[in-house]
Amino acid sequence: MLNYVWLGLVAISVIVAAFTGHMESLTTAVFASAKTAVSIALDLIGIMALWLGVMKIAEKAGFIQLLARAVRPVTRFLFPDVPGDHPALGAMTLNISANWLGLGNAATPFGLKAMEDLQELNPVKDTASNAMIMLMALNTSSITLMPMTIIGVRTGLNSANPVAVIGPTIFSSVMASIVAVLAVKVFISAGSGSTLKSLGKALPVVLAIVAVLAGLFWAASRWLDPVAFKNGVMLVSTWLIPLLLLVIPVLAFVRKVRVFEEFVEGAKEGFQVALRIIPYLVGLLAAIGMFRASGAMNFLVTILSPLTNLIGMPAEVLPAALMRPLSANGTLGIITELMQTHGADSFIGMLSSTIYGCTETTFYVLAVYFGAVQIKKTRFAVPAGLLADAAGILAALFICRVLWG
Secondary structure (H helix, E strand, O other), X not given: OHHHHHHHHHHXXXXXXXXXXXXXXXXXXXXXXHHHHHHHHHHHHHHHHHHHHHHHHHHHHOHHHHHHHHOHHHHXXXXXOOOOOOHHHHHHHHHHHHHHXXXXXXXXXXXXXXXXXXXXXXXXXOXXXXXXXXXXXXXXXXXXXXXXXXXXXXXXXXXXXXXXXHHHHHHHHHHHHHHHHHHHHHHHHHHOOOOOHHHHHHHHHHHHHHHHHHHHHHHHHHHOOHHHHHHHHHHHHHHHXXXXXXXXXXXXXXXXXOHHHHHHHHHHHHHHHHHHHHHHHHHXXXXXXXXXXXXXXXXXXXXXXXXXXXXXXXXXXXXXXXXXXXXXXXXXXXXXXXXXXXOOOOHHHHHHHHHHHHOOOHHHHHHHHHHHOOOOEOOOHHHHHHHHHHHHHHHHHHHHHHHHO
16 A cells, blocks of 8 residues: 555656746755654653663563553454563553653653564565554554644744643544544455454444533533643643653663663664664655645646535535645644734634644554564555544544634
8 A cells, every 4th residue: 555655646746846847846856855864763762772672671570561561452352463471562551541642752662662573573574464454553553642742832822722732632633533433444354355243343432432521521521620621631741751761760670671681672672663764764754845846736636625625524624625635734734824814713723733632653663563564565554554643633623613713
């Protein structure tokens, strides 16, 4: 699937640039994107070394296995192919939890460690396993409790209530996560040749969960103080990293683990992982940069505008929605411009802010996670991630219409 996506982006970009006269801009974008990709990978080295070192200590002390057993009921459903005591489950749990709290710097090393552990179980080393795709989908649709980046932008643009998007972001990202899990399960069922009878049984349960979550969100919005919620999440986010860095080595030392030696062994892997990622990042980011610079994105917006008008999405927001799976910085630039033009507290400002918070940069996540373990055949990972993105965007449109439409 990724072969077709990459080739399509490159071919369309060159053709469109030839007709629009943007060939020089396209060439500049290719080299700039390649440089950005290498910079991203190099920036990851220190973070990767730190957290993989801590993970090595936790693994030697048995903490990862304890965590895996604690969340076994959930992981058995999400990752039925992974043994209940496998260390990958603990790493995946840490990865998902860090994403929920907005600790992106910590979430990525945990996720990459999980991918390496899953690769040990993978019978076909160049092809993504079902568990790998589920992990990727959960990362591209991660529940967001505190969208701090967009709250900071809204604050800088003098929003009267910068934290007003917390509730809608939680609702939309939860919907995206549910669709991500369901999509992966459907693809697995269809791909294995089994019937979809189990899906028919599961679908009413999923819809019931969605309805319950929507009801809980409505009830919570009646009494929950957004500022108090923000302060609570920020308190956890601020203290979690220092506590992990203190508690894990201390308890491991009590268990007779040579903490510094194990830390160094784990940290060595950080440099190797970052190097393995570079070719994948260069390829994808270069193609995405070409697509933007050629003017192809503008053509896509024009083609899809009738559809977005039909569902009530302002045409101004469409470029941000389309850019979100491709580039976080590009999306943030578009949304900042929208809020400067229309106002941070306008419907367009609220909707675009919610879209940024409830969706992820799917192709970046895919390149980093699969690139770390040399996966070339991603199977249905791309459509599953894009379905989750679409669900998050539609949920954002729905809840923003309810609250501010």
